[in-house]
Amino acid sequence: MTYVDQYIDKLRKSGLRPTKQRIKICEVLFNAEKTFHFTIKELVKIIENQANIKVSLATVYNTVHAFIKKGYLKEIPLNASQSYYDTNVTHHHHFFDEEENKLIDINQEDVDDINIKRTIPGKKIRSVEFIAKIVSDNQSQK
Amino acid sequence: MTYVDQYIDKLRKSGLRPTKQRIKICEVLFNAEKTFHFTIKELVKIIENQANIKVSLATVYNTVHAFIKKGYLKEIPLNASQSYYDTNVTHHHHFFDEEENKLIDINQEDVDDINIKRTIPGKKIRSVEFIAKIVSDNQSQK
DNA sequence: TCAATACTTTAGAATTAATATAATGTATTA
DNA sequence: TAATACATTATATTAATTCTAAAGTATTGA
Structure with missing residues (x-):
């Protein structure tokens, strides 16, 4: 089972179709050596830097929230002006x-x-x- | 030392002049029998219901933040779309x-x-x- | 006490994160 | 492979918070 297959599996289990954009999001989130914390804006930037795929904010928000619902990501309860997320679940x-x-x-x-x-x-x-x-x-x- | 004197003291120690609006805010926050949790909007509503003084959102925001800085109020670290505050410090x-x-x-x-x-x-x-x-x-x- | 000064209040504008929309595009299915 | 259902996107919207600048008020020192 390749990494991409795992991403597709995660996406399907989250009720999402595996699209180019979503697989790219998975690559950033789930291929990391270590877990990490991020905001939506930061995630968009990382994707922009790593790939020549363009991903809209809305897609990132939707995908991140689907993953949280499924338990593949966590929201960090920090009172901040923006939400922080964690790949360590x-x-x-x-x-x-x-x-x-x-x-x-x-x-x-x-x-x-x-x-x-x-x-x-x-x-x-x-x-x-x-x-x-x-x-x-x-x-x-x- | 009356209650109002205590409010004036708190305000001065927070670097704020004691004005009608701010003393009203203190009355709601520090005269409660019990500590309580609130959002800025809720606080404005309580003031509106208790007094015929009009207080703008900006004044409430400024005063609450000065009190937090001084330690008279606490922000509750809950990841929500609005900030929650606590009179229990x-x-x-x-x-x-x-x-x-x-x-x-x-x-x-x-x-x-x-x-x-x-x-x-x-x-x-x-x-x-x-x-x-x-x-x-x-x-x-x- | 009373002006001069410095700080306040306020309505409304600006900002920002997050969500909704609706037209165009793409994965899925049979 | 065509029909369908779901995705993507740019843009608009919403809502909390912060900023602004004009008018008002507390403070200070003479």
Whole structure:
């Protein structure tokens, strides 16, 4: 099974036809050595730089949202003017470097289980994810 | 020291002159029996309902942001099309009810300390806050 | 107290991310 | 391969937020 076949499979499972544009989007998203974080605008730029295929914003939005719905991408709960997405769909957390405006993954195994001693009647927890905000540690200032 | 004096103090400490509009905003935000979550639009509506003072969106935005900068309000890191704010500025967490689109506070004492077994060189953690997404617990479906 | 000054308020305009639209194009199907 | 259904795109729209500039108000110092 080639990479492209995998992309086609992902697209079909997301209810999307495999088109030139969508396969290109998959190449950028799922062929990366590492997982990464991105905004829609950034994704469009990467595609423009890597290929001579033109992809409209609307297509990228639609495809990204279909992948999120299917669980192939995740939205990062960061209160920002634009949405951030993550190719790492495992249950994990984030550092957010407030000085560099950068997100860094924290894998679940790097965190002890979070124990919430409180419940809401009739409700169950579906997921727990945190953002740890980090800043420069200038010890000299202490 | 009257309530209004406290509002004037908060405003001055935030670098703002105490005006009619801003004192009204303070009354809504800081006179509540309980802490609460709000969007800018909701805050404008509450003010309209409680007083015959007219306050423009711009004034509310400016004042809320000055209070956040000073630490009198907090922004809730929820990835939504509008920003959510919190009058509870203690270190705490949230349930987010995905069905009702509602936030519920989780006090720090209701959560065991979060232990992150990983550090970023030269950086220190400033805060750790999580969102626990909750949904209906239909046990019959199991 | 009272002008001069500096900051505020406001309506409306501008900006920006995100979504909708509808005409043209392409994958699928039988 | 033709008919159909779905995609793509440029453009328009929407909605939250920010900006602007004119008119208003708090502050300051004489």
